[in-house]
Structure formats: C-alpha cells, structure tokens
Amino acid sequence: xxxxxxxxxxxxxxxxxxxxxxxxxxxxxxxxxxxxxxxxxxxxxxxxxxxxxxxxxxxxxxxxxxxxxxxxxxxxxxxxxxxxxxxxxxxxxxxxxxxxxxxxxxxxxxxxxx
Amino acid sequence: xxxxxxxxxxxxxxxxxxxxxxxxxxxxxxxxxxxxxxxxxxxxxxxxxxxxxxxxxxxxxxxxxxxxxxxxxxxxxxxxxxxxxxxxxxxxxxxxxxxxxxxxxxxxxxxxxxxx
Numbered sequence: 611x612x613x614x615x616x617x618x619x620x621x622x623x624x625x626x627x628x629x630x631x632x633x634x635x636x637x638x639x640x641x642x643x644x645x646x647x648x649x650x651x652x653x654x655x656x657x658x659x660x661x662x663x664x665x666x667x668x669x670x671x672x673x674x675x676x677x678x679x680x681x682x683x684x685x686x687x688x689x690x691x692x693x694x695x696x697x698x699x700x701x702x703x704x705x706x707x708x709x710x711x712x713x714x715x716x717x718x719x720x721x722x723x724x
Numbered sequence: 725x726x727x728x729x730x731x732x733x734x735x736x737x738x739x740x741x742x743x744x745x746x747x748x749x750x751x752x753x754x755x756x757x758x759x760x761x762x763x764x765x766x767x768x769x770x771x772x773x774x775x776x777x778x779x780x781x782x783x784x785x786x787x788x789x790x791x792x793x794x795x796x797x798x799x800x801x802x803x804x805x806x807x808x809x810x811x812x813x814x815x816x817x818x819x820x821x822x823x824x825x826x827x828x829x830x831x832x833x834x835x836x837x838x839x840x
Contacts, residue, residue, distance in 0.1 A: 614766075618764065643827055645829075650833070651834070652728070652816070652831025652832050652833050653816075653829070655827075698767065700827075702827055712827060712829070714759075714766045714767040714768075716764055716765060
C-alpha cells in the first residue's frame with residue numbers, strides 16, 4: 611500500500627529556518643498535507659498543496675513539492691519556540707482530497723533550542 | 725466553540741474488561757474517524773464513518789467496534805481489550821464541501837489508553 615516516510619527528529623536554533631522532509635510512494639497522490647501536533651493536543655491542519663503545484667507560501671511557511679522525486683518539504687522561517695511540535699506529512703490519491711483516504715507519515719518531532 | 729470532544733482522556737484498564745471511548749463533534753460534520761498513534765508508526769486509521777449508520781474498516785480494525793447512530797457521536801468500543809491496544813487514540817471529523825469531503829480533519833485532544 612501507500613507509504614509516507616519522515617525522519618523522526620529535528621533540532622534547530624531559535625531564529626533559524628527549519629526544513630522538514632517527507633517522501634511518499636503513491637505516484638497518484640493528488641493532495642499533500644502538513645499537520646501540526648502540539649504537546650497534549652490533537653493534530654491541526656497547517657497547510658496543504660495540490661499535486662499540480664510546485665510551491666505554496668503562507669507567511670512563515672513554505673511548502674515545496676517535487677512530484678518527480680515524490681518529495682515534499684515544509685520550511686518554517688524564523689523558527690520560534692512555539693513551533694516545537696510534531697509535524698505530520700499526509701497524502702491522498704483521492705481526486706476530491708477525501709479525508710477518508712489520508713495516509714499519514716510517522717511524524718517529525720521538531721525541537722527549537724533557545 | 726467548534727470542537728471534537730473525546731472521553732475519557734486517560735484510562736488504565738485490565739485485559740478483557742470492555743470499554744468505550746466516546747467522541748462527539750459539534751460542527752455537523754458528516755465524516756468521522758478513529759486513529760491510533762504509536763511511536764514511530766504515526767497515525768493509523770481504525771474505523772471511519774461517512775454518515776449516520778455508515779461505517780467502514782480502516783487499516784487496523786481488529787479488536788475494535790464502532791457505531792454511528794447519531795451524526796454528532798462516534799464511539800469506539802473495545803469489547804475485550806488486550807495489551808497491544810495500549811495506545812493514544814484520536815477521533816477526527818471532517819465536512820463535506822459541495823459534495824466533496826475536503827481533506828481537513830478536525831481532531832480531538834486524544835485518549836491515552838493503557839491495558840494491563
């Protein structure tokens with residue numbers, strides 16, 4: 611079945627940029643998502659990108675998609691301590707972006723050091 | 725306030741003692757789902773429901789049951805819990821937008837279950 615892979619841990623200094631990477635195997639992925647999980651809380655959608663896009667920017671967040679290599683990244687500029695969380699990559703091959711068919715990665719624990 | 729509410733948040737139980745984790749959403753969402761989160765494995769879907777009285781298996785349904793008698797509620801039932809069901813459980817819901825189910829899931833805060 612489909613697989614989504616992420617590295618488990620990332621540490622950065624406050625004020626630096628963070629780059630969280632994700633690879634996926636489903637060549638028919640239509641939508642790709644980044645969710646954030648803060649300590650003791652559920653996941654929240656951060657941003658998403660359609661598969662026909664290469665890049666999406668939203669304030670401090672930049673999502674890059676390399677469809678050929680099946681590689682997705684999330685860049686957080688000027689990382690703050692409040693950005694410390696687990697970040698999940700997710701994908702679907704549903705043409706409607708159905709939440710029913712999301713496949714999640716294992717999550718990357720981002721630690722922001724003062 | 726729009727939210728997904730799970731109860732209990734924490735539970736320690738023993739093997740074989742039936743338990744139910746409740747989930748309720750106040751956003752009138754058609755779609756609801758249960759996930760379990762285990763270290764290094766991410767989120768795995770247990771069961772989902774597209775609407776009232778419509779449920780289906782996810783990736784790891786063994787040992788679980790669900791029901792969807794009302795739109796707002798989607799309880800997860802463990803008839804005979806075993807230690808391998810020790811996990812963090814999340815309920816989530818989503819809306820149907822113009823006939824499509826959009827990929828934004830709204831999550832509850834999680835229920836941490838320990839089975840001894």
